[in-house]
Each structure stands twice: as C-alpha cells, then as structure tokens.
Amino acid sequence: MAATEADPLLLLRQSIASGGAIIPTTTADTSGNAPEVSLSNATHLHFTHPTRIAIPIDAPTRFESNGSPVDLRSIYFAWLNREVAIPEYNDSATKLNDELAGSSTVHKFAFVERLDLITWLEGASEESEYIKPLTGDKDGGQASGAATATATSKTALASSSARAGRGTLDPRLAQIYGGERRMGDRNTVLRGVKPTDFSHVRKLAQPFMSRKPNPTGTSVAMNPALALNQKPVRRPDPIILLSPSASSLLRMSNVKSFLENGRYMPPDHNSTTSMLHVSRMMKDIDASRPMRFILVEGPEQFKPEYWNRVVAVFTTGQAWQFKNYRWSNPTELFRHVAGVYLGFRGDQPPEAVRGFGHRVKTCLIDKYRGDGNTPGADTGRWRDREVVEEIWREIEQSMRAKGWRKDAAPSSI
Structure with a gap:
C-alpha cells in the first residue's frame, strides 16, 4: 500500500472532503459489520473513502506539537469539536482523558495549533508549519535503501505494463531492465541512501537566530546568493x-x-x-x-x-x-x-x-x-x-x- 494511502492525516482529510463515514470501533475488521463505539473505548478508526481501511486510533501522525507527533485520536477529537469554544473543548478533552483512565491521553491543542489543523483538514490551506511532509515528497527525499530497491523493481514492472495493448515484454528483458543501475538524486549523492537528521542543529542555532540582525553585516539583502536556499516565510493572519x-x-x-x-x-x-x-x-x-x-x-x-x-x-x-x-x-x-x-x-x-x-x-x-x-x-x-x-x-x-x-x-x- 502506498504511503499516501495509509497516512492517517491524509485519509482523514480526504474522508472529510468526500463526506465518507469515519467510524471509531474496537476491531480492525473492515467488512462493515463493526459497531461504532465512543472514542474512549475505540481501538481503531475505520475509513470508507477513498479506500476502506482501519487505522489504530493511537497511531502517531505527521502533525507535531513541541517536537512530538500527535496521535490520531487527538486529531479526530479536535475535528469533532472544531465548532465549540476553547474552554468547552478543553473541558471535553479532560473528560475524555478521565474516561481513558491513563491508558492513553488526548492532546490539548494550543490556540494556533488547533486553528492550523482545522484549516488544513477543511482543505482551506495546502500547507502547515506543524505537519511534516510525506516520505517521497520533494522535501522528504528517500526514506531508506529499501525504498530505492523497491523503486527499482517498480520501474521494471512499469516498463512491462507500459506495453499493454502492444504485446507483453519478454521476461528476460524485464529482468535485465530490473538490474539497471539507477541514477541517484541529490539526497542519495550527498548523504547516501540513509538520510541524515540535522534537526538538532536548529536548537544549536536558536540563540544566534534570536539576536537582533546587524543591518551592516552580511545579510540576505547584501548577498542575494543566500536567498536561493531560503524558503518563503508565510505572512501570518492578522x-x-x-x-x-x-x-x-x-x-x-x-x-x-x-x-x-x-x-x-x-x-x-x-x-x-x-x-x-x-x-x-x-x-x-x-x-x-x-x-x-x-x-x-x-x-x-x-x-x-x-x-x-x-x-x-x-x-x-x-x-x-x-x-x-x-x-x-x-x-x-x-x-x-x-x-x-x-x-x-x-x-x-x-x-x-x-x-x-x-x-x-x-x-x-x-x-x-x-x-x-x-x-x-x-x-x-x-x-x-x-x-x-x-x-x-x-x-x-x-x-x-x-x-x-x-x-x-x-x-x-
């Protein structure tokens, strides 16, 4: 199954857009006979669109708060309570945590986190500073050496299926195509097949970034070459x-x-x-x-x-x-x-x-x-x-x- 098909956040957003049923249950059975239960008793969340699949309700998502991934139960609970005031949302989250009795904990989103999440789930925004990109996105790169090997085998399969309607590709030729050496991208060339995590550098650089910039120093304005690798900063909403x-x-x-x-x-x-x-x-x-x-x-x-x-x-x-x-x-x-x-x-x-x-x-x-x-x-x-x-x-x-x-x-x- 593709990563995008099994991603909890993407499934939830697509189900909301299509109006598909989202059912909390106590089983991974997707036959449609599983009864709906409360979020405190549920173990899985069933999606019916774009594919029928059951995801563990405690599964971590790509939404990060204070550097930690937020679980699917907290994301879905925030969506269900999107229309209520902040105090009522916090009271409902506390009540649900009491019902969970320590087996799990519902994350309480901060004001801007909740706004950003709901805006993204509704489809009103295509980007979020709290959501990590999917593996394989242009900012994500290759996940591992296994992903590269999988891509190679898929290329051979795609070459074989591309001749549909014009005859089947010879199996021996398909095997030769499968053994071709693939060209690496910038991630594999510079870092190898295993990406390196440089997130710790952000903490080390934070004291320097928080200082007041020197207008007479080497800034982006004085050195336009520095702007090539600068991501555009999103203007906040007034x-x-x-x-x-x-x-x-x-x-x-x-x-x-x-x-x-x-x-x-x-x-x-x-x-x-x-x-x-x-x-x-x-x-x-x-x-x-x-x-x-x-x-x-x-x-x-x-x-x-x-x-x-x-x-x-x-x-x-x-x-x-x-x-x-x-x-x-x-x-x-x-x-x-x-x-x-x-x-x-x-x-x-x-x-x-x-x-x-x-x-x-x-x-x-x-x-x-x-x-x-x-x-x-x-x-x-x-x-x-x-x-x-x-x-x-x-x-x-x-x-x-x-x-x-x-x-x-x-x-x-």
Whole structure:
C-alpha cells in the first residue's frame, strides 16, 4: 500500500472532503459489520473513502506539537469539536482523558495549533508549519535503501505494463531492465541512501537566530546568493478582537455578515462559536490577493507573540474587557492597536468611549427595526456598507502604519 494511502492525516482529510463515514470501533475488521463505539473505548478508526481501511486510533501522525507527533485520536477529537469554544473543548478533552483512565491521553491543542489543523483538514490551506511532509515528497527525499530497491523493481514492472495493448515484454528483458543501475538524486549523492537528521542543529542555532540582525553585516539583502536556499516565510493572519460584552452590537454570530457583506443583523446570544475567519482585499497592502483575518472575543489562548498580529479592537467602553489584555490600560492599548466603537445612530456614545479620544473610531449605524415582514420595518440597510467601508479604511491605515506588507508582518507594534 502506498504511503499516501495509509497516512492517517491524509485519509482523514480526504474522508472529510468526500463526506465518507469515519467510524471509531474496537476491531480492525473492515467488512462493515463493526459497531461504532465512543472514542474512549475505540481501538481503531475505520475509513470508507477513498479506500476502506482501519487505522489504530493511537497511531502517531505527521502533525507535531513541541517536537512530538500527535496521535490520531487527538486529531479526530479536535475535528469533532472544531465548532465549540476553547474552554468547552478543553473541558471535553479532560473528560475524555478521565474516561481513558491513563491508558492513553488526548492532546490539548494550543490556540494556533488547533486553528492550523482545522484549516488544513477543511482543505482551506495546502500547507502547515506543524505537519511534516510525506516520505517521497520533494522535501522528504528517500526514506531508506529499501525504498530505492523497491523503486527499482517498480520501474521494471512499469516498463512491462507500459506495453499493454502492444504485446507483453519478454521476461528476460524485464529482468535485465530490473538490474539497471539507477541514477541517484541529490539526497542519495550527498548523504547516501540513509538520510541524515540535522534537526538538532536548529536548537544549536536558536540563540544566534534570536539576536537582533546587524543591518551592516552580511545579510540576505547584501548577498542575494543566500536567498536561493531560503524558503518563503508565510505572512501570518492578522487578528481582530471583539468585545465579549452582551451589550455589544457585534458578536461572533453576526460580525462575519457585517464585515464581509455590509449588512447588520442583531446578534444571536446563544451562539457558541469561538473563532471566525473573514477575508478582505487590502489594496494598499496586497493588491494581488485578499487577506484573511482571525476574529476572536478574547485573548485567553494567546501567546505573547500573537499580540503583534492584533490590528483592531472593537469595544463598548467597558474597562473589564481589557483585564487580560497585554495593555490593560485603554489609553496605552489604543496607542498600539486601532480601536472601533459601533453604536446606533441617534444614541450618544458612552462617556468612556468619548474619553478615549481620536484613538477609537466611532461608527454609527441605523437601528434595526425588523426583518421586512412587519409593516414599516427597516429593510433598506444600504448605509451599513458605508459604515463597514469606513471601518476597514481605519484598520488598513493602522496596519500600514504598523508595518504590514505584502509578504511580511510587523515584529512588534
């Protein structure tokens, strides 16, 4: 069986894309009669598409967290709980670990790890900094000398089958073809048939890489030859923080339609969504492709470096919103990040928002009066788009001032 066919991560992604059944069971039997059980009791995960196969549920995958591979059970559990908030996900993982009673442990993904995994499984992204390439990929090279020998025998078989419809290749000639000496690639020529693991060099180089670069030294800019072996750095997604206050006009349930479609609808306070993506073309930053923004209501799962990616904070003026922020003082916060207050036209903004001054953009929309089925309801919300464009202009101006570019993000704000 090919490596790609038996790879747990790839099988899971293909099954999700095709809508194939994924069944946790207690047997490796793939006849279709195995009953479905809970993840705490399952020993195998059955896939029905693109091939019917059973993979041990504790099998390690190519997704690595802190240098260690994450097992298939943790990957599938994270996918099942992709829509729930981070605290609920952590509570569910703790409950499952209690049910496993020490026989195994479900890995709890960090905020960005979980986002990266779900994005890759959905097919929205073709790359992930946490997923190692498959053996045989252009970055992977040959796995071992046995792989080379297998490739040789497959070449002879392919040569024989290539004559299908024009006669069968003589067995003796096929044997001669099988004994041909194959040319080596750059991996086998430089390192032999067994790849050398240089991952330890990264730890040794980390103290030097973390130092501030010397602009007058030998940099990539001064020596273009160094850039030939440099992999392009992926620009991180900017982050927008919403107010978790119940009085906020924008919550996770209605912010996507407002910022993307330019139409305001009242929020659904029963929504449990913890994270969203919106796309927006920022022509003055990158005119070739839209930028993807991450929307969250709180920084509870933030690492310190995530704050350099925050580009806007929506606020209602309530000071408790900033309690867990990097800058808990609103005056200091809005020196680093663009602030936005959204209210109804005709209502006076709160005193706290007015006290923030010009650092917080005040935007007003028409009051929502109904869905159009009630006589006299306001259905022509054409001015909402004008307000949305005003908000995006404020965010884009702030991003340009902070150093956001087509292929780079600021290292500090």
